Amino acid sequence: DQQVKQNSPSLSVQEGRISILNCDYTNSMFDYFLWYKKYPAEGPTFLISISSIKDKNEDGRFTVFLNKSAKHLSLHIVPSQPGDSAVYFCAARNQAGTALIFGKGTTLSVSS
């Protein structure tokens, strides 16, 4: 059973518009969430994270929102740029803090 779910395999957005990527989780004991970005033939690179004690974290064009009651987080990219086209993975840190549990990823395509 998947503990971290990204239900949209792909998303297409025009340059300059907002991209919203969604992630749901099932384990209420997860205390830290991360978004990684992955280009083909490269390893995942860290993008932004949020602790369960917060509901928002912002870094430049990237903002992550956490709704603990709904067990839902989202990544907002504003404005979207063609270079943002990649696979985005949502991940939750397990309770022991020893490993990450990844969602299946969402492929974002930003067209100019």
Place this chain on the structure above:
Amino acid sequence: DTEVTQTPKHLVMGMTNKKSLKCEQHMGHRAMYWYKQKAKKPPELMFVYSYEKLSINESVPSRFSPECPNSSLLNLHLHALQPEDSALYLCASSQVGELQYFGAGTRLSVL
């Protein structure tokens, strides 16, 4: 320096071969990880080393044998693999319980 270096980038091996994947980091991280990623799937954790000791083995078949010779190096020894083991193998490192940094991976093909 936030680099995790994995070698080789690509590896093709037969089912009777023995090969090793290597991973190196010089960030002073004391936790290192092996993940396996199949096409269109998320990375799946295989092993975790914490302070050079194996702390997690996610029920990985014994044909995969990890080794952590020191705090900077992590190996994955491969023997008698199956074609279904073909995947991208990712190494990551972190301070224990902290943000993980990933290498670019080794693309493994088993013939």
